Amino acid sequence: MIREIAILTIDPSRAADFEAAVAKARPLFEASADCLSFALERVVETPGSYRLVVGWASVEAHMEDFRGSENFQKWRALAGPYFTRPPEVVHTEQVI
């Protein structure tokens, strides 16, 4: 498994609506058999900063299959309007 870690930045005054939008979008990720986990985390020190952490079977499952899907467009339609800067995405694999 690899993990997508996306830094998402929003206007903190819209936090409740943003979190509701991500909750609504969750099934769009989980519809993929290659989506193995899904979490949204709030950064304690910085209101409006979040980490979307999604487990995928492979980098390709995320970057090619999911990003090329209609569900990705729906995700971006739900969450994208809240972003105040472009998401920054990395993929990690566990060492320890």
Added chain:
Amino acid sequence: MIREIAILTIDPSRAADFEAAVAKARPLFEASADCLSFALERVVETPGSYRLVVGWASVEAHMEDFRGSENFQKWRALAGPYFTRPPEVVHTEQVI
């Protein structure tokens, strides 16, 4: 539970030694009853970039108790020599 996410950056040519040093340091974290999980993750896109992900009972358990302990000094003695820039640390709490 909150999670410490630390961005650790090293010279990629020293990756094997660094990963061994972190494995050796792991018990220094787990000696704390407030340390609830421990993982080191490698960033797929950027050799030498890692995420140290540690679950803590609270921010204070990490920033005050652990950072004030002798075990924190031992951790930094083991891993610090590999860092090519200062670690960047945030704490997150799960929303979804």
